[in-house]
Amino acid sequence: MTSNIKNICCIGAGFVGGPTMTVMADRCPDLIFNVVDISEERISSWNQNDLSKLPIFEPGLKELIEKNRNKNLFFSTKLKNAIENADLIFISVNTPTKLIGLGAGKSSDLKWVEASAREVAKFSRGHTIVVEKSTLPVRTAEVIKKILYSSLEETSEKDVSFSVLSNPEFLAEGTAINDLENPDRILIGGDDKEAMLSLSRIYKKWVPDHKILLTNIWSSELAKLASNAFLAQRISSINSISTICEVTGADIREVGMAIGRDSRIGSKFLESGPGFGGSCFKKDILNLAYLAEYFGLEDIARYWEGVVNFNIWHQRRISKIIVEKLFGTISQKRIVILGFAFKANTNDTRESAAIKICKDLIEEGADLIIHDPKVTQNQIEKELKIKSLFNNSEETDLSPKNKLGQWRFSETYDVFDNAHAAVILTEWEDYKNIDWLVESKKMVRPAWIFDSRSIVNPQEVTNAGLNLWRLGDGSSKNKKNDF
Numbered sequence: 001m002t003s004n005i006k007n008i009c010c011i012g013a014g015f016v017g018g019p020t021m022t023v024m025a026d027r028c029p030d031l032i033f034n035v036v037d038i039s040e041e042r043i044s045s046w047n048q049n050d051l052s053k054l055p056i057f058e059p060g061l062k063e064l065i066e067k068n069r070n071k072n073l074f075f076s077t078k079l080k081n082a083i084e085n086a087d088l089i090f091i092s093v094n095t096p097t098k099l100i101g102l103g104a105g106k107s108s109d110l111k112w113v114e115a116s117a118r119e120v121a122k123f124s125r126g127h128t129i130v131v132e133k134s135t136l137p138v139r140t141a142e143v144i145k146k147i148l149y150s151s152l153e154e155t156s157e158k159d160v161s162f163s164v165l166s167n168p169e170f171l172a173e174g175t176a177i178n179d180l181e182n183p184d185r186i187l188i189g190g191d192d193k194e195a196m197l198s199l200s201r202i203y204k205k206w207v208p209d210h211k212i213l214l215t216n217i218w219s220s221e222l223a224k225l226a227s228n229a230f231l232a233q234r235i236s237s238i239n240s241i242s243t244i245c246e247v248t249g250a251d252i253r254e255v256g257m258a259i260g261r262d263s264r265i266g267s268k269f270l271e272s273g274p275g276f277g278g279s280c281f282k283k284d285i286l287n288l289a290y291l292a293e294y295f296g297l298e299d300i301a302r303y304w305e306g307v308v309n310f311n312i313w314h315q316r317r318i319s320k321i322i323v324e325k326l327f328g329t330i331s332q333k334r335i336v337i338l339g340f341a342f343k344a345n346t347n348d349t350r351e352s353a354a355i356k357i358c359k360d361l362i363e364e365g366a367d368l369i370i371h372d373p374k375v376t377q378n379q380i381e382k383e384l385k386i387k388s389l390f391n392n393s394e395e396t397d398l399s400p401k402n403k404l405g406q407w408r409f410s411e412t413y414d415v416f417d418n419a420h421a422a423v424i425l426t427e428w429e430d431y432k433n434i435d436w437l438v439e440s441k442k443m444v445r446p447a448w449i450f451d452s453r454s455i456v457n458p459q460e461v462t463n464a465g466l467n468l469w470r471l472g473d474g475s476s477k478n479k480k481n482d483f
């Protein structure tokens with residue numbers, strides 16, 4: 001009944017739905033992929049002729065869109081059509097942390113998943129495999145099944161039936177295309193073996209057999225939450241060690257290298273940075289903690305919440321250090337922010353460390369010039385919830401009446417004039433090539449470079465007469481004259 005899959009629908013054309021279906025369409029030219037979304041704006045961006053205006057920036061994405069769009073890959077707002085014709089439907093909608101009501105601030109808000117399930121229930125025909133691609137709390141499949149089957153009781157159509165599977169997505173933004181083309185594993189959870197095999201046959205077109213894992217549905221849902229919790233915990237762990245490095249004279253780069261040589265630990269994800277961001281880590285850990293709490297496992301909930309709490313503390317720590325180094329006040333001092341995306345090679349700013357750090361600095365009265373090669377001024381405005389006061393061409397108003405700081409956006413790298421400091425928050429390749437000898441001449445002395453990503457060459461910065469602070473660098477402890 002389920003082996004003959006020809007037509008696939010994906011509900012949600014976001015950071016997961018868009019790239020995932022694009023790679024699938026590329027690898028399965030014999031299947032049709034309809035990616036649908038309620039947002040007309042998002043869909044029209046996916047259908048842009050100008051590929052630099054796609055809603056998502058991912059290396060390699062625009063080339064695949066150019067190759068497959070309108071051949072076997074279609075983006076539209078026509079949910080009804082896409083659902084009616086689909087043999088298999090991925091639900092790939094947003095699942096942010098709930099803001100109000102029961103579980104607010106911790107559990108996932110499932111209203112978009114529920115709405116999608118209701119649409120599927122309303123429009124699907126024949127047998128449909130419904131796949132959870134969104135990251136969901138354990139036992140959500142039960143909710144989806146209930147919604148789907150309760151609709152069956154209302155419908156007169158006798159030939160409608162569903163199989164619900166969990167197939168969480170493990171892509172990382174910035175490397176999404178490569179992650180999708182060469183995944184570490186594909187996880188398929190369910191209790192309908194035939195449906196699971198149908199889905200795995202699609203992946204087998206480009207993923208080796210041994211990487212496709214079949215589990216029960218609850219293990220699959222929990223494995224996704226747990227994977228993100230482990231990754232975030234690792235970032236908090238290395239960042240906590242970087243703090244110890246700074247006070248003891250150790251260096252986090254050396255410590256990280258030494259830790260990573262232990263084959264049980266492995267060398268990846270051991271770089272310290274300004275704290276984890278992105279839409280997933282914080283939300284998924286809080287979700288895990290909420291789940292533990294729900295089952296009365298308070299100690300486990302507190303354990304995982306600690307990872308998130310540390311991350312917040314760590315981001316605040318960076319803003320405090322900047323203020324301290326600039327003689328305890330940054331009021332009306334011009335500070336350049338290099339990078340606003342939560343990591344390099346993405347235009348995603350959700351939960352970016354830059355948001356908290358920039359807000360702190362503005363609150364302290366600084367005049368920020370924010371640069372990011374892929375993030376727009378509008379996007380930064382939305383995240384900071386503070387309007388950019390000046391256009392690129394206008395000068396910053398340094399008059400004393402402006403007690404609160406302000407910010408403006410720069411599209412160019414011409415940002416260092418009269419700056420007291422530059423803060424590197426995203427590890428964009430371009431920032432590695434800044435000529436500090438040239439830029440330092442434009443800055444106010446003594447000027448500081450705060451490198452939270454360990455991407456500058458320390459020698460080049462100090463040779464240019466600039467002070468350098470790097471995360472986890474305790475070398476100043478080893479010198480007699482600090483600064």
Ligand SMILES: NC(=O)c1ccc[n+]([C@@H]2O[C@H](COP(=O)([O-])OP(=O)(O)OC[C@H]3O[C@@H](n4cnc5c(N)ncnc54)[C@H](O)[C@@H]3O)[C@@H](O)[C@H]2O)c1
Nearest residue numbers: 012013014015016037038039093094095112115134135169
């Ligand atoms: N972003 C990541 O790196 C990543 C990685 C793995 C898993 N995930 C998970 O995947 C899911 C989606 O994440 P994302 O980053 O793609 O989110 P997103 O916000 O970028 O995209 C979700 C899309 O779903 C659409 N949508 C919401 N309700 C809809 C409905 N009823 N019908 C049609 N469209 C609807 C929204 O308009 C939006 O375009 C989340 O559960 C997330 O946790 C995300």
